[in-house]
Amino acid sequence: MRLDIDARHSLIGGRTPRWLLAAGAALLLGGCASLFEDGSQRRGVSSSAVDYLYPPGQKFEPAAEGETPQVRLPARVGLVFVPSNNDPVGVSAAERSALLEKVRATFRAQPFIERIEVIPDGYLRPRGGFDNLEQVARMYSVDLVALVSYDQIIRTDQNAASVLYWTLVGAYTIRGNNNQVSTFVDTSVFDVKTRTLLFRAPGTDQRDGGSTAVRVDETQQRLAGESFDVAMTSMTGNLDKAIADFAVRVREEGQVKLVDRRSGGEWRRGGGGGSTQWWELALLLVGAGLLLRRR
Amino acid sequence: MVGTGLVAGWRRPAVAASLILLVVALASASALRWPGLADVMVLDRGCVAGGQWWRLWSGHLLHLDSTHALLNLAALAVILVLAARQRMLGEVAAAALLGMPLLSLGLLWLDPALDWYAGLSGLLHGLLVIVLARRGGAVAWLLLGLLALKLLHEWRFGSHWEGWAVITLAHRLGAAGGTLWAVVGGWLARQARQPMARQGV
Numbered sequence: 001m002r003l004d005i006d007a008r009h010s011l012i013g014g015r016t017p018r019w020l021l022a023a024g025a026a027l028l029l030g031g032c033a034s035l036f037e038d039g040s041q042r043r044g045v046s047s048s049a050v051d052y053l054y055p056p057g058q059k060f061e062p063a064a065e066g067e068t069p070q071v072r073l074p075a076r077v078g079l080v081f082v083p084s085n086n087d088p089v090g091v092s093a094a095e096r097s098a099l100l101e102k103v104r105a106t107f108r109a110q111p112f113i114e115r116i117e118v119i120p121d122g123y124l125r126p127r128g129g130f131d132n133l134e135q136v137a138r139m140y141s142v143d144l145v146a147l148v149s150y151d152q153i154i155r156t157d158q159n160a161a162s163v164l165y166w167t168l169v170g171a172y173t174i175r176g177n178n179n180q181v182s183t184f185v186d187t188s189v190f191d192v193k194t195r196t197l198l199f200r201a202p203g204t205d206q207r208d209g210g211s212t213a214v215r216v217d218e219t220q221q222r223l224a225g226e227s228f229d230v231a232m233t234s235m236t237g238n239l240d241k242a243i244a245d246f247a248v249r250v251r252e253e254g255q256v257k258l259v260d261r262r263s264g265g266e267w268r269r270g271g272g273g274g275s276t277q278w279w280e281l282a283l284l285l286v287g288a289g290l291l292l293r294r295r
Numbered sequence: 296m297v298g299t300g301l302v303a304g305w306r307r308p309a310v311a312a313s314l315i316l317l318v319v320a321l322a323s324a325s326a327l328r329w330p331g332l333a334d335v336m337v338l339d340r341g342c343v344a345g346g347q348w349w350r351l352w353s354g355h356l357l358h359l360d361s362t363h364a365l366l367n368l369a370a371l372a373v374i375l376v377l378a379a380r381q382r383m384l385g386e387v388a389a390a391a392l393l394g395m396p397l398l399s400l401g402l403l404w405l406d407p408a409l410d411w412y413a414g415l416s417g418l419l420h421g422l423l424v425i426v427l428a429r430r431g432g433a434v435a436w437l438l439l440g441l442l443a444l445k446l447l448h449e450w451r452f453g454s455h456w457e458g459w460a461v462i463t464l465a466h467r468l469g470a471a472g473g474t475l476w477a478v479v480g481g482w483l484a485r486q487a488r489q490p491m492a493r494q495g496v
Contacts, residue, residue, distance in 0.1 A: 260330070273363055273414035273416075273460075273461065275366065276369075276370045281366055292376070292377070292380060
């Protein structure tokens with residue numbers, strides 16, 4: 001009985017061995033720090049136009065094999081994000097729509113565009129292929145569809161300062177994580193009827209920033225959102241060049257025949273018409289009426 | 296006045312105006328109906344350089360769609376009615392025939408990026424200036440002032456038409472050509488009247 005009392009006292013009281021206390025503290029701190037200790041992390045989100053249009057196991061059938069595809073202009077264009085199971089990080093659905101509006105503005109400035117519609121990506125089925133694309137094109141009465149896809153890789157590494165995360169306080173105060181975001185976006189413009197890729201324009205961005213262990217997620221979200229925005233802006237700029245290059249390729253290589261939607265004749269770029277507007281005609285009629293009443 | 300003599304003895308200017316309108320309307324409608332004809336008519340820089348000179352005239356008779364054609368033909372009808380009323384159909388016809396190639400060459404020269412052009416409105420601006428300047432009076436000058444404001448607005452902000460670019464340079468060139476014609480024509484008319492006045496004295 002006496003022996004039992006002594007043993008309990010030795011464990012609870014001040015006579016606990018020092019090596020045992022040190023081991024306990026190390027275990028406790030290590031356990032807390034391990035919350036932030038994932039070290040190098042890498043994750044990616046993407047949507048692929050290739051996966052969407054040419055899903056594995058589905059045979060691709062070109063609409064008009066052996067003939068030069070004819071594209072009717074001025075074109076009616078649909079603009080949509082390729083569907084994906086994982087959305088880009090740090091970009092809400094509303095922000096994605098706003099970014100598409102930027103791309104839309106670039107297209108609208110082109111004389112070969114009659115109208116352009118932003119299509120909600122919910123209408124496209126993942127891996128839907130050209131059959132799904134044709135359904136949506138019919139629904140919106142568009143001939144061309146501009147598919148916007150993305151590929152975003154987010155990684156974080158710990159630098160030398162991260163050793164201080166072991167102090168627990170360091171995880172809140174020391175910027176021991178390097179976060180890096182790489183974003184690649186791409187617009188591929190397809191003629192739906194002929195299933196032909198007309199042109200594409202990429203946009204890229206890469207950026208990095210340090211953070212404390214507890215702010216890794218927040219920093220990654222911010223960097224990813226900024227990176228996506230900048231990549232889309234870069235792609236919008238490249239679209240202008242891609243459209244100009246496309247016109248030159250069509251003229252010089254003739255892989256696509258551009259046809260005037262209204263007349264059915266050859267589409268001519270770089271020109272236009274001289275036209276009277278409705279209000280001008282009305283004003284002219286009023287003026288002529290006044291002139292004819294006077295001698 | 297150039298061409299005035301051509302129609303001076305014409306008793307029925309309305310018939311002449313209708314004939315001009317009919318010819319232009321037929322050319323426009325045929326080109327809209329048969330795209331191959333439109334390809335032959337359009338003012339195309341490369342083709343003109345290759346020796347197809349008729350395009351300097353025919354490009355003005357070609358329209359890009361039926362609305363484009365109807366609006367321009369309606370404006371032409373109004374101008375022809377005004378010209379017939381002032382007995383200057385011959386002058387207007389002569390100005391049109393001479394103005395078409397000059398306007399075409401001016402467009403190709405002043406806008407090197409312009410590959411093609413189609414439409415009557417550039418010429419219409421010139422013909423309207425000629426008719427209004429010859430007519431004179433407060434209403435005519437008011438209309439000329441409004442036309443000048445419209446041209447300035449187009450120059451600054453452009454003009455929009457669904458599906459294709461409006462070449463506003465054609466409007467400015469046409470109006471400038473019409474102004475030149477009216478000024479030179481007016482000076483020649485004064486020169487012609489002065490000897491007659493002296494003889495009268």
